[in-house]
Amino acid sequence: MAASVASGFRSARRLVYLYFRCLGQQMKAILAYEADFVVLLFSAALVQITGVFFIWTIFQRIPSINGWTFWQVVMMYALIFVTEGVGSLFFEGTWQLSNLVYTGKFDQMLVRPVSPIVQVLACAVGFNGLGNLVTGFVLIGISMANVPVPWTLGRLLMLAILIVSAATIRVAINLGSAATAFWISAPWSMIPMFVHQLGEFAKYPITIYSLAVQAMIVIAIPFAFVSFFPTAWVFGVDAWSLPGLLTPLVAIYTMLMAVTIFRVGLRRYESSGH
Numbered sequence: 001m002a003a004s005v006a007s008g009f010r011s012a013r014r015l016v017y018l019y020f021r022c023l024g025q026q027m028k029a030i031l032a033y034e035a036d037f038v039v040l041l042f043s044a045a046l047v048q049i050t051g052v053f054f055i056w057t058i059f060q061r062i063p064s065i066n067g068w069t070f071w072q073v074v075m076m077y078a079l080i081f082v083t084e085g086v087g088s089l090f091f092e093g094t095w096q097l098s099n100l101v102y103t104g105k106f107d108q109m110l111v112r113p114v115s116p117i118v119q120v121l122a123c124a125v126g127f128n129g130l131g132n133l134v135t136g137f138v139l140i141g142i143s144m145a146n147v148p149v150p151w152t153l154g155r156l157l158m159l160a161i162l163i164v165s166a167a168t169i170r171v172a173i174n175l176g177s178a179a180t181a182f183w184i185s186a187p188w189s190m191i192p193m194f195v196h197q198l199g200e201f202a203k204y205p206i207t208i209y210s211l212a213v214q215a216m217i218v219i220a221i222p223f224a225f226v227s228f229f230p231t232a233w234v235f236g237v238d239a240w241s242l243p244g245l246l247t248p249l250v251a252i253y254t255m256l257m258a259v260t261i262f263r264v265g266l267r268r269y270e271s272s273g274h
Contacts, residue, residue, distance in 0.1 A: 049135065066207045072235055075143040077203050079227040081136030082163060083170035084199075088129025091121045094174040098181035098189040107271045117262055121175070147235055155234075162230040162244065165251035169226050170199075172251070176258035182265025195221060202227045225250045 056070065065073060087094070097120050100106040109119040140163075144151070177195040184191070198216065202223035206214050217223040225247045231237075233244025 066205055068205045068207075068237075069147070071143045071146045072231060072237075073204060074139055075147075075231045075234065076205070076227040078136045078139035078143060079163070079166055079230060080199065080203050081132045081139065083167045083226050085129040085132030085134075085136055086167040087170050087174050088126030089133065090125075090129070091171050091174065092126035092129070093120045093123035094171070094178040095126075095192065096120070096124050097178040098184075098186065098192070101181045101269065102186060104271060106269070110271075116266065117175070117259065120178075121171075144234075149235060159230075159234055162233065162247050165247040166226045166230055168251040169222060169247070169254045172254040172258040173199075173221060173223070176254075176261045179258070179262040179265045182269050199223045199226070222250050222254060 064070075097106075100109070100120070100123070106116075109116045109123075112119065149155075173195060174192065177192040178189075180191045181189050198221055201209065201213060201217050206217060206224050206228050209217075214224075218225075225243075229240060229244040230247055231244075232240035233242075233247075
């Protein structure tokens with residue numbers, strides 16, 4: 001038993017090591033063009049700040065949205081920024097899977113002694129994600145400072161767990177939707193983009209949507225656990241805070257489903273020679 005656990009730990013450590021080695025090579029290639037890096041960084045931050053300004057404009061006319069205050073909605077926005085930033089900066093490769101499969105470049109990954117999932121996740125870097133991360137964490141800090149919540153060490157630790165879980169859910173959704181490329185023969189599949197756009201619903205309280213939309217972003221594609229439920233728990237909104245504690249479990253479930261979809265698609269994959 002101890003031997004199997006030690007072996008599993010070594011395998012996991014090796015995968016993490018190889019992932020960061022692959023990611024590092026991609027980062028070196030992009031950083032060779034410093035001007036592009038700076039433009040991506042500031043353009044991403046500008047887009048997110050514009051979105052917050054839009055929300056601020058709305059709240060100048062109404063005091064709350066279904067009982068949710070301005071800073072609570074900003075927290076939801078910020079969590080979307082942070083999770084998008086993690087997905088872009090560290091796991092941009094999911095967006096390349098469709099093209100890799102269509103062109104046959106995915107074959108190269110199959111002959112290497114490294115998990116294809118790890119290679120896909122690390123095969124690209126989106127430095128615009130850094131702008132999203134910085135903007136998102138700044139907004140989280142400002143939101144926390146403007147809402148009267150009794151912060152304790154345990155509450156801060158739980159917030160960190162919720163943010164990591166939310167990012168995991170976001171990456172899992174990206175990976176699962178990208179894996180549809182194994183069934184759709186096209187250079188760029190629209191399914192990942194369609195699923196990504198559903199995340200726009202999670203920028204606002206789900207209580208403003210119909211039951212059909214709520215079911216979609218809570219059960220079918222759990223974007224609500226990326227922003228809405230964690231925000232409800234952080235700010236103690238009693239009616240919705242309890243599901244926020246389920247976010248880590250939803251993250252594990254979503255990632256398992258994404259890996260399963262990827263592996264099922266991989267079994268039916270036919271190389272470019274066929």
